[in-house]
Amino acid sequence: xxxxxxLLILLPFILSAAQFATRSESARRILTYxxxxxxxxxxxxxxxLWYTGGQGSVTLxxxxxxxxxxxxxxxxxxxxxxxxxxxxxxxxxxISRRRFLIATLALAQTGLMVWLELTGKIHEGAGMxxxxxxxxxxxxxxxxxxxxxxxFAVGYMKDYHHHHTEVADRRPFFFSMLYIFLGAMFGLxxxxxxxxxxxxxxxxxxxxxxxxxxxxxxxxxxxxFRALWMNLFGGAFFAAAIAYSAMxxxxxxxxxxxxxxxxxxxxxxxLLAIAALTKSAQLPFSKWLLGAMVAPTPTSALLHxxxxxxxGVYLLLRLSPVLGGQVAGVMVQFIGxxxxxxxxxxxITHSDGKRVLAWSTVSNLGLxxxxxxxxxxxxxxxxxxxxxxxxxxxxxxxxTVGAIEHAIGSRNIEDxxxxxxxxxxxxxxxxxGIAGMFLAPFGMxxxxxxxxxxxxxxxxxxxxxxxxxxxxxxxxxxxxxxxLIKLLSVPAGTEEESDPTTRSQWLSLSSHIxxxxxxxxxxxxxxxxFVTPMLLDMGFERVVHVLSLSDRVVMVALLAAIxxxxxxxxxxxxxxxxxxxxxxxxxxxxxxxxxxxxxYGQPKKMYLSNWYLAEVFGEQKLFTPIAWASVVILAxxxxxxxxxxx
Amino acid sequence: MVYLLRVLxxxxxVVLAPFVGGLLSGLDRKLSARMQGRIGPHVLQPFYDLYKxxxxxxxxxxxxxxxxxLSFLVMVVGTGALFFGGFDLLLVFFxxxxxxxxxxxxxxxxxxxxxxxxxxRELIQMLSYEPMILLTAVGFFMANGSFKGVDAxxxxxxAIVKLPGVFIGLxxxxxxxxxxxxxxxxxxxxAHQELVKGVTTEFSGALMGVVELAHLYETVFxxxxxxxxFISSAWWSIPLALAGALLVWFIEVLIDNxxxxxxxxxxxxxxxxxxxxxxxxxxxxxxxxxxxx
Numbered sequence: 001x002x003x004x005x006x007l008l009i010l011l012p013f014i015l016s017a018a019q020f021a022t023r024s025e026s027a028r029r030i031l032t033y034x035x036x037x038x039x040x041x042x043x044x045x046x047x048x049l050w051y052t053g054g055q056g057s058v059t060l061x062x063x064x065x066x067x068x069x070x071x072x073x074x075x076x077x078x079x080x081x082x083x084x085x086x087x088x089x090x091x092x093x094x095i096s097r098r099r100f101l102i103a104t105l106a107l108a109q110t111g112l113m114v115w116l117e118l119t120g121k122i123h124e125g126a127g128m129x130x131x132x133x134x135x136x137x138x139x140x141x142x143x144x145x146x147x148x149x150x151x152f153a154v155g156y157m158k159d160y161h162h163h164h165t166e167v168a169d170r171r172p173f174f175f176s177m178l179y180i181f182l183g184a185m186f187g188l189x190x191x192x193x194x195x196x197x198x199x200x201x202x203x204x205x206x207x208x209x210x211x212x213x214x215x216x217x218x219x220x221x222x223x224x225f226r227a228l229w230m231n232l233f234g235g236a237f238f239a240a241a242i243a244y245s246a247m248x249x250x251x252x253x254x255x256x257x258x259x260x261x262x263x264x265x266x267x268x269x270x271l272l273a274i275a276a277l278t279k280s281a282q283l284p285f286s287k288w289l290l291g292a293m294v295a296p297t298p299t300s301a302l303l304h305x306x307x308x309x310x311x312g313v314y315l316l317l318r319l320s321p322v323l324g325g326q327v328a329g330v331m332v333q334f335i336g337x338x339x340x341x342x343x344x345x346x347x348i349t350h351s352d353g354k355r356v357l358a359w360s361t362v363s364n365l366g367l368x369x370x371x372x373x374x375x376x377x378x379x380x381x382x383x384x385x386x387x388x389x390x391x392x393x394x395x396x397x398x399x400t401v402g403a404i405e406h407a408i409g410s411r412n413i414e415d416x417x418x419x420x421x422x423x424x425x426x427x428x429x430x431x432x433g434i435a436g437m438f439l440a441p442f443g444m445x446x447x448x449x450x451x452x453x454x455x456x457x458x459x460x461x462x463x464x465x466x467x468x469x470x471x472x473x474x475x476x477x478x479x480x481x482x483x484l485i486k487l488l489s490v491p492a493g494t495e496e497e498s499d500p501t502t503r504s505q506w507l508s509l510s511s512h513i514x515x516x517x518x519x520x521x522x523x524x525x526x527x528x529x530f531v532t533p534m535l536l537d538m539g540f541e542r543v544v545h546v547l548s549l550s551d552r553v554v555m556v557a558l559l560a561a562i563x564x565x566x567x568x569x570x571x572x573x574x575x576x577x578x579x580x581x582x583x584x585x586x587x588x589x590x591x592x593x594x595x596x597x598x599x600y601g602q603p604k605k606m607y608l609s610n611w612y613l614a615e616v617f618g619e620q621k622l623f624t625p626i627a628w629a630s631v632v633i634l635a636x637x638x639x640x641x642x643x644x645x646x
Numbered sequence: 647m648v649y650l651l652r653v654l655x656x657x658x659x660v661v662l663a664p665f666v667g668g669l670l671s672g673l674d675r676k677l678s679a680r681m682q683g684r685i686g687p688h689v690l691q692p693f694y695d696l697y698k699x700x701x702x703x704x705x706x707x708x709x710x711x712x713x714x715x716l717s718f719l720v721m722v723v724g725t726g727a728l729f730f731g732g733f734d735l736l737l738v739f740f741x742x743x744x745x746x747x748x749x750x751x752x753x754x755x756x757x758x759x760x761x762x763x764x765x766x767r768e769l770i771q772m773l774s775y776e777p778m779i780l781l782t783a784v785g786f787f788m789a790n791g792s793f794k795g796v797d798a799x800x801x802x803x804x805a806i807v808k809l810p811g812v813f814i815g816l817x818x819x820x821x822x823x824x825x826x827x828x829x830x831x832x833x834x835x836x837a838h839q840e841l842v843k844g845v846t847t848e849f850s851g852a853l854m855g856v857v858e859l860a861h862l863y864e865t866v867f868x869x870x871x872x873x874x875x876f877i878s879s880a881w882w883s884i885p886l887a888l889a890g891a892l893l894v895w896f897i898e899v900l901i902d903n904x905x906x907x908x909x910x911x912x913x914x915x916x917x918x919x920x921x922x923x924x925x926x927x928x929x930x931x932x933x934x935x936x937x938x939x
Binding site: 439452459467484555579586608610 | 703704705706707709710712714716717720721728733734736737741743744747750754755757759760762765766769770772773776777778780781784787788793842847848850911914918921922925926930933936
């Protein structure tokens, strides 16, 4: 068991080194398939061992284990060394691009950590590594979704460099970074010590910077630096939280801190919450995630679904049992609710598929954030379910859009007109992914239902959140439906095109589709036998299921219905006789249903576009005022937290 | 006993709603005609129309239309059945949204310029009314302590006492949902329509009959939602609910006949402002009262 847990963190790093050394395409393919297989197998092994081993929380170092207390300080120094190395990378990149402010930010926080460590301020207790249900859940998501994205990347990156000859082929570097990312995520969710979490936290910041800047062009570098400064800004708050807890609370173990009386830990919770908000791209820090799209698709899929942004909400969920009664909790729920609504408005205004996905990620994370901020058992329940469904559906969507981009040469929603006929396979994958994000009875909608009910059960100030969620649901419906419209509106005479998607890509896509449907169908069961004890694990005392069993059963029945109704209707439609009529075009249809006769008597091509309402909900118009509004919320939170802490 | 009653209500909706809806539609036309100084058709005219439409040849642009439209009908009937069965209101509304989606897709799958424009407008209509619909469910939760429609029958007081703002907000967006002027942007029952027939342009014959049938079901379901505001544990709440629903229906017909169609941005902003101020404000006040007591 212990070996498997440690291997979970170490294996991706080993694979990363191996990837870095692998230069040939075929070797890389074998290595990625085998490596991802190993990571998945290892994740499942941990889950099975945990299940058979009594299902309790596992803390390391344990007596007589591999990780002894004697080794821990050396690991600490090792981490410090790596942190200084990372600082070196950041400084070098910043100085060569004249980004001195960012360099200062990096220098300050690493300096603070080095000072704390070397002056012996940090009292490393026991429990450096802690496996409980929440970390296990995250491990399974990272392990399975993350590994599948790596497999997807094999075929994708080959194709990518085939199309983008202007980008230097740095695939060994790219793949090694992907695996470092996975390793850092495992480390982050398995660590019990704030110092260790911080270490992996910083790795994800720096690696995401390197991945976003993969193409090295100006736009990529600009966006990469934006991601870097925002994440370092959050990292600074994290470092401050460590300094505060090391000096005032005399411990850096997260679980120990959470068990302290709530009035003594307000400041730590507040600082950590701000760090988490930056990581999960909440307002006003949302733009870095948008910028992350310039990177090749596997990067966005990884950053947006299973890793990076999930690190932020993971931390918030960890903090949620104490967030309830805190200033930080009020701040977090409002930032989350506001982000959920506003990001969905922005998603309406874009026709670039990846941008829509990015804003939708921000939006959904906002809902999870709000759930964690309210911090009752019911809302955290909804938050956890949202996290699970979002990871799988979003990974599926990003990969599908990436594959579509290669198939049709564009990721613009307008160019996906009639895709259902042109690329039935890819369009179906996209259709399922989109349905999963907002339609009854799929995952995200169930979770939203739970969230709404839970906010109301919590009562009080959360009623404001309910209003934001009501508006946000409508806007969410809008942007997904617009996309569906494009996929399904089929001009007459559209022919099927060949699908260049490789087998490795399809392997990942179909696994995600399978997982998503399975998650929806099995939802009434695992929500009871896994999520309830998980909340008890996290420190909630009484857990009542938000939705009654009958509601959940109706939902699953509906899941069957949503497939059976169109299928039945289709069979019925085949039986009845109908005649074709020409498309109504005010009598100027040229006969092919695609051209009309203009006023000169010439045929003109008809073009149908979606309505993106950019002049109403556009980023240009709304982003700045709303970002400032969220800054004000943060500032008020900061003032109140400081006032309460000292 | 309660379960049996709930099942009976569901069945009654599925069987009777078209008749009730058709009658209301006939009265609507008669009433509208009188308001405009005309005599108007026979009250049973909608039934004759529907019968004729369903007898007609089916003309389609492509096959998917039929499949999506039939799915729409089944989902609409399902929405109403779940509602009259007293299920969770949020569940009911989610199914309603899914049904509307099928309708929009049935229109756009044809790639018809008029249907597509109508569908885009239909989407904006959904964007306008959806928040208020959700807040209505929330209001019932705060008034009756449960999302379940059936629990209204155990409340001490009708929900409207606690939810006047939500009620007005709902009546406002009901105008959109019932496709009444001034908000009949995507398609209209009136002849004056700038988008040909908007979202229904490519439906004809029996398919148009399906659209009409679904509309009848929808009308009955929506008026049922209105009547839920008047339900309590007292026996007199049931006639009160019927009277309330009829009154709202009359107001909608009156609005339909006395207002001109607005632009979509006026619809969106007015619906959202009403939703936020009356709906949201009502809920906040209710919560503050609850916290104080």
